[in-house]
Amino acid sequence: MRYSEMFLPTEREVPSDAEVISHQLMIRAGMIRKLTSGIYSYLPLGYRVIRKVEQIIREEMNRAGAEEVYLPMVQPRELWEESGRWTLYGKELLRFKDRHDRESCLGPTHEEVITDLVRHEIKTYRQLPRILYQIQTKFRDEIRPRFGVMRCREFSMKDAYSFDAGEDGVDISYRKMFDAYNRIFTRCGLKFRPVEADTGSIGGSFSHEFMVIADSGEDSIVFCSACDYAANLEKAEVSVPEKGDHQEDVFLPFEEIITPNVKRIEELCSFLHVTPEDIIKTLIYEADDIPVAVLVRGDDEVNEIKVKNYLGCNSLTMATEDMIYDVTGAPRGFAGAVGIKAKIIADYSLMNRTNFVMGANKKDYHIKNVNVGRDFDVNAFADLRIARNTDLCIRCRGALKFARGIEVGHVFKLGEKYSRAMNATYLDQNGKEQFMVMGCYGIGIGRTVAASIEQNHDGNGIIWPLPIAPYHVMITPVNVKDESVRRASESLYFDLSEKNIEVILDERDERAGVKFMDADLVGIPLRVTIGSKKLSRETVEVKIRKSGEVIDVSLEGIVNFITRFIREDV
């Protein structure tokens, strides 16, 4: 297109309400505009990128044998009652009444609708497996939308749902989607990693998040430096330490110490001249109304998801002041395992530790030289804490590494959760009624675009990976009033368009500097600068946005240069 005919309002100023770089650059490059809190309009340039990502997704979904459907956004309460989520889903589910006072919601996801559709149409195992997907708008009434389209309220998502006869089936469907996701994000030109994620009550390792690696990512991911194990931080398992000999001979005498005004771990360390590793924190939780003491090292953090999964409880919250007093006899801040009236579970890292420090269950007191076995017993050792960079891989005992990531996709084995609740059954080969086994698979489309920018940008703007770049080439005539420059630019524009290369001709009568700034900001992979001086030598200049490389190319060879560049990259 011709730049002057494009609705492409770029901005020099960094918008004051945009915290993250992708949000800033999407505004500045004229891709999006905010309508209201957490709700954005896509402008032509932004929507082109969205459509490119959608196209890649469609091709890979179809290739994986998934079929595209289009399900409604407005969904009736009755279906959500069936699944139980009308009450369970929080305020992110936007509920309303229509003109006939019927209650509905804006779909934040489509498990209910798709299960309803499939249960009416699929009756026998011969109609299975089935994978259906759609690219549709979702609405989640986030309490605090931020980061532009990264965490917004209305957004476009590709969601797929698989229906299988039996566990073996769902494993195949899951794998197909997993592989398709790998192809999708690879084709989008992203550096990413699928990581194991928590499956909550469903169990197994059947949930993966696809993380785009970026320093600005909200999520922490953990991966092994030796094997291909990777997980998000909350899921990352820690290998069990080898059990050492219980050296009772080194048990030192138990001591109670008055520790007035000592609150934080660091204060305790300096007061007692110990390291955080010598201290054991005792955290009291309320697990389905029952008090549980969780023990971790002073330098570790409890991973509540692991605790919850270990206990198999429905709800896990920090204990109230009252409960703490009941089980410890002291106010919050002085809990310890010795004499506590609660079930005690301890992280594996405590297994080989002796002579540690912990709270005394008595205001302003701690105890020293505490030892498991002598002073108290634990109900169980388990993996209860967040992994740290000194941990070893659960699979191969290789060193664990940490990185930041942005979740752009999620594959999840749902099992029979929805088919049971909504009675989605089929007749198996023996004529017996069975629940379908389901999986669900999502990709945030706007989020993928934003994550790509977080991963690919510099101080001047966006650096699009070629496959999702809104255009491939920007032609920048240095001075449009120079007739030969103008003519050469128009001619190149014509030639590239003829070859279906997506090209912008910046024929605005602006200073070259302004045009260069816009080209960098918008991030088009190739910029062809046409100036009178080089043109008189039949040469134009190509700048590769990604590497910054500048190459002189003959006028004669420029179309070939560009087609080759694009072919090699895509």
Added chain:
Amino acid sequence: MRYSEMFLPTEREVPSDAEVISHQLMIRAGMIRKLTSGIYSYLPLGYRVIRKVEQIIREEMNRAGAEEVYLPMVQPRELWEESGRWTLYGKELLRFKDRHDRESCLGPTHEEVITDLVRHEIKTYRQLPRILYQIQTKFRDEIRPRFGVMRCREFSMKDAYSFDAGEDGVDISYRKMFDAYNRIFTRCGLKFRPVEADTGSIGGSFSHEFMVIADSGEDSIVFCSACDYAANLEKAEVSVPEKGDHQEDVFLPFEEIITPNVKRIEELCSFLHVTPEDIIKTLIYEADDIPVAVLVRGDDEVNEIKVKNYLGCNSLTMATEDMIYDVTGAPRGFAGAVGIKAKIIADYSLMNRTNFVMGANKKDYHIKNVNVGRDFDVNAFADLRIARNTDLCIRCRGALKFARGIEVGHVFKLGEKYSRAMNATYLDQNGKEQFMVMGCYGIGIGRTVAASIEQNHDGNGIIWPLPIAPYHVMITPVNVKDESVRRASESLYFDLSEKNIEVILDERDERAGVKFMDADLVGIPLRVTIGSKKLSRETVEVKIRKSGEVIDVSLEGIVNFITRFIREDV
């Protein structure tokens, strides 16, 4: 695709709640399923057709210089307050509160959002004209949704908006969209007609509806048999009769007649031995609180839109019993022009009439031999009635014809309605602030698909026009257990797929009759039947769905036959 791998649940039974044929066939052919009142899910086959129509629309919109955007569905109350529509729009506007108690609505259309976007980004005439479009979900809370996706609540629409500097500009944009719409519906393979539509208070002839011609259409359209004039029934103008000589010598004596129990025109005709043309109906309206008597012939119907436009009033309703009594001195049913206390406007068709019958403004009485000029005067003659098939074309006095149509598109010049209300201005060449002049242009996507079915079907099912057919070819092996049949079918399937021809291979182990019924129902343009008998003579049978023609084609020539057929039709 292979039929057995498709999610394509066809049905033999006509669904009981589907009144119109397109609704029935879309259900039966496995294109859509109802989620709840007026809300439908698109299944894979249905969504393929939607995507084909979308693709044609996109190509033609882009070719016309429009740029694609994507605007939010959830819209804040504040914008709708600015345009005045928060209160003016009826209950079709679904309003709700979010978790922070902020009022929003589901967009039934996007004038407010696009005007808000453009007013912030466009500042000078140099940035104009601009045409932006999107393909987005709309929600209109119809009180009585029906006819499947034809009149539903949630639906996909292509809506475009043009912004111009001045009237000349908008005329060009309007023309571009008008031409694009003609190309779109032509490319979709539809018989259609753009007709003039009423513009309400904006005036001019700047509104056209694009009507797909179908007997089952909800709308009546009127067109000239001689020139290209066409309009919807409510807009269709009637040519002014040439004024005859006012023959006062033929005025017969005025008579008052008692007409007990005579209510309807037909009763009056037989009672008085006159024809409906001899009777003048006097209808009392309340136009912005003022009573107006509208006079039309007994066999004509008042066109309230014409009356409203003629009077230039904001509201026009039938008068209340009280008002009728005030102006006529009689109850409803006996109004006449003689002595009435109201402004009188008469349809043109009264201009040359003499000695007619009308109500006497007195219970159970009519008057005979009434004459304009002698017995009462009219304030004006005007075009106030619905056109009839004896009318002549307003342009060329050719004979008018009538047809039924389904509105699938609408182009509309909005003028400054929204730019004034929302202060969307630009600086003109003299640096003076001006309101942008807008147009809006819509296509109902699901409606276009449904209209196409209304126009193209037979007793066996859908007959897709090739450009929007979900697939081009259905291969039907008569007996999949016959190895040579199976092999020939697979081989043709492979060859056609290789050539990017969209093909279904019906490899189900079903009776040929079942497969033929499904093929006809689903409406694929070409069916290739492969049976052992003909195959032994190296021949297959092609059935053209549209014409019903059956042609034997050699196995060697079949791929060429099909590619040629598709190329010629698309």
